[in-house]
Amino acid sequence: MMRSASSNLIVRVTARFVAPVIQIFALYVLFHGHYSPGGGFQGGVMIAASIILLRLALGNRETRPLISTAVATRGAALGALIFLAVGALAFRYGGEFLDYGMIPFSDDESMRRSHGILLIEVGVALACACALTAVYDDLGEAPGRGEERSGD
Amino acid sequence: MIDFFAEHYSHVCIVVLIGVGFFGMVGKRNLVKKLIGMSVLQSAIILFWLVAAFKEDATIPIVKDGVSPIVPEEYVNPLPHALMLTAIVVAVVTSGVAIALLVKIYRNYGTLEEDQILEQL
Amino acid sequence: MIRMPRRIRIPLALLGILCCCTALLFAIAAEPDYGDPHAPAHREVSPGGHVTPGIYYTRNALAEAHTPNMVTVTLADYRSFDTFGETTVVFCGCVCVMLLLRRRRPERSDDS
Numbered sequence: 444m445m446r447s448a449s450s451n452l453i454v455r456v457t458a459r460f461v462a463p464v465i466q467i468f469a470l471y472v473l474f475h476g477h478y479s480p481g482g483g484f485q486g487g488v489m490i491a492a493s494i495i496l497l498r499l500a501l502g503n504r505e506t507r508p509l510i511s512t513a514v515a516t517r518g519a520a521l522g523a524l525i526f527l528a529v530g531a532l533a534f535r536y537g538g539e540f541l542d543y544g545m546i547p548f549s550d551d552e553s554m555r556r557s558h559g560i561l562l563i564e565v566g567v568a569l570a571c572a573c574a575l576t577a578v579y580d581d582l583g584e585a586p587g588r589g590e591e592r593s594g595d
Numbered sequence: 596m597i598d599f600f601a602e603h604y605s606h607v608c609i610v611v612l613i614g615v616g617f618f619g620m621v622g623k624r625n626l627v628k629k630l631i632g633m634s635v636l637q638s639a640i641i642l643f644w645l646v647a648a649f650k651e652d653a654t655i656p657i658v659k660d661g662v663s664p665i666v667p668e669e670y671v672n673p674l675p676h677a678l679m680l681t682a683i684v685v686a687v688v689t690s691g692v693a694i695a696l697l698v699k700i701y702r703n704y705g706t707l708e709e710d711q712i713l714e715q716l
Numbered sequence: 717m718i719r720m721p722r723r724i725r726i727p728l729a730l731l732g733i734l735c736c737c738t739a740l741l742f743a744i745a746a747e748p749d750y751g752d753p754h755a756p757a758h759r760e761v762s763p764g765g766h767v768t769p770g771i772y773y774t775r776n777a778l779a780e781a782h783t784p785n786m787v788t789v790t791l792a793d794y795r796s797f798d799t800f801g802e803t804t805v806v807f808c809g810c811v812c813v814m815l816l817l818r819r820r821r822p823e824r825s826d827d828s
Contacts, residue, residue, distance in 0.1 A: 477655065477783040482791065484684050516814065524808045526800055541796045553782035560781065560792040563799070570803050571684070574810035578691045581817040582698060599745065606744040614737045622729035650758055651751035656774070658784040665775050670786070672758060672770040673777075677790040681802045688809035695813040 446583060458493045458500030465493035473568050477557065483564035487589075488573030494576050503583070515577040522570025545552030605646045614637035626700065626707045630693050637686040640678045648675035723816075 449455055466489075473486030500508045530541040538545030543559025544552050600607060609703060614638055619632020648671055656673035697707065704712050720728075748755035762768050778787040789798050 474786050477785055479785065480655070480787070482680075482785075482788050484680060488687075516810065518808045520806050523803050526803050529801065530796070541800065543793070551782075553780055556793055557783055558780040560783065560788065563792050563796065564788075566801055567799065570806055574688075574806045575691075577810050578695070578813045581813050582691075582694060584817070602749040603744055603747065605750045606747055607741070610737055610740045610744065613740065614733050617733050617736065618729060619732070632776050646750065646775075647755075647757055649751050650753045653753075656786040658778045658786065660784075665773045667760070667771050668753060670774050672792050673773055673786040674770040675757075676787045677795060678798075680787070680791060681798055684802055685805055688790065688806055692809050692812045692816075699816050701823045 446498070446503045448505065449500050456501050458496055459565075462493045462497050465496070469493065469568075474561070476564055477560070483567030486488065487568035488575065490572035491575035491579075493548060494572070495579050497578070498583075499516055504536055510576065512577055512580040515580065516574045518573030519570050519577060522566045522568070522573060525566030526563055529559060529566065574586065606643075608644045609639050609646065612636075612642070613647065624709045626697055628698065630690065633693070634686070637682075637689075641686075643683055644675045644679050644682075648672040711714060 449458075468546040469486045469489035472481040472489060473483060476482030476486070494506075494510055497509075529543070529546075533540065533542040533545050536547060543556050544570040546555060546559060548555045612635060616632045616634075616636030619635060620629050621632075623629055623632065650668065650671060653669055653671045656670050656676060659669075700712065701707055704715050706712060733748055748757075758770070759768055760771050773786055773790050773794060777786040780793045781793050783789050
C-alpha cells in the first residue's frame with residue numbers, strides 16, 4: 444500500500460521548494476562542523492528530514508525512484524565503511540587505528556588531523572541519513588491490523 | 596529551602612522530568628505512551644549531564660577568534676557535550692527499533708493495549 | 717499489576733514515583749550549585765596528579781587539530797572510537813528495523 448501524494452497544491456509546491464534549501468543547509472552544517480556547532484550527525488539527520496518531507500508530501504510513487512529503499516540500506520553500510528576505511532588507512536602509514544596524524548594529507552600534523560575529521564564526518568552523515576530514510580521506509584509499509592496472526 | 600531551589604532549580608526541573616517519564620512508563624497501559632515516557636526520561640538524563648557541564652559566565656565550547664592563550668574558565672566543559680551527542684543518537688535509534696517492535700506487535704495482536712495483549716498471549 | 721483497576725494502579729504508581737523523586741531530591745542536595753566554577757567536574761588536575769580530560773581538550777583542540785570547535789575534535793579525534801561504535805549502532809538499528817518489518821517475497825518455483 445503506497446502512500447499517495449498530498450491532495451493540497453500548496454503542500455506539494457512548498458515541499459518541492461523547501462527540500463533543496465534544507466539539503467544545502469545540511470551540507471553547510473556538515474562542512475562547517477569545524478567552525479560552528481554542527482558536524483556529521485546533525486547534517487545527516489537534516490538530509491534524512493528533507494527526503495522524508497518529500498516522501499510525505501509527494502507520495503511514495505514519485506519519490507521512490509529517486510532514492511529507493513535498497514539505495515538507502517546500502518548507503519548506510521557505505522557510510523560505516525567510509526569511517527572504517529579512514530581508520531584503517533592509518534595502518535598503511537604506520538599509525539594505530541583512527542590515528543589520522545600519520546596519513547599524508549599535508550605537511551602540518553594539525554591539518555592532517557583536520558582533514559581526517561572531515562572525512563569521518565562525511566561518512567557519519569551518509570550513514571545517519573541513509574539509516575533514517577531506510578527506517579522510515581520500512582515503518583511506512585505496515586499492513587492493516589492483525590493481518591499476520593500466524594505468529595510470524 | 597529557598598536557597599535550595601535558587602541554587603539547584605535546574606536539577607529540580609530534571610527530577611520533575613524524570614518523575615514524568617517514569618510515570619509514563621509505569622502508569623500508562625498503552626504501549627505508545629510508555630514509549631513516549633521512555634523518550635522523556637532519556638531527554639531528562641541528557642539534560643542532567645549538560646547541566647553538570649555548565650560554568651557561570653562561560654560561553655559555548657568554540658574557541659573565540661584571536662584569543663591566544665586559551666583560558667578554560669571562559670568555556671563550558673566540552674566533554675559532556677560530546678558524550679551526550681552519542682547518547683542522543685543512540686536514543687533516536689532505540690526509539691526507531693522500539694516503534695518497529697510496536698508495529699510488529701500491532702500486526703500480530705491487532706491492539707496496542709497491554710491488558711488486551713496479555714489476554715491473547 | 718496491569719490487571720488492577722485504574723483507580724488502584726495509578727495512585728500506587730504515583731506513590732512509588734514520589735518516593736523515588738524524594739530520594740533524588742535528597743541526592744541533588746549534595747550536588748554543587750548550578751554553574752559553580754569550582755565544582756569537581758571542572759577541576760584542572762585530577763586527584764591522581766594528571767590533567768583532567770575536559771581541560772586538556774579545551775586547551776589543545778585548536779593547536780592539535782586546527783579546529784576551533786572543541787566538541788567536534790573531542791568526538792571525532794580524541795574519542796573517535798566511541799563515534800565509530802555509535803555509527804555501528806546506527807547501522808545496526810537500520811538492520812534491526814529491516815529484519816523486523818520486511819516481509820519475504822513468496823517463493824516462486826520454476827519448472828524447467
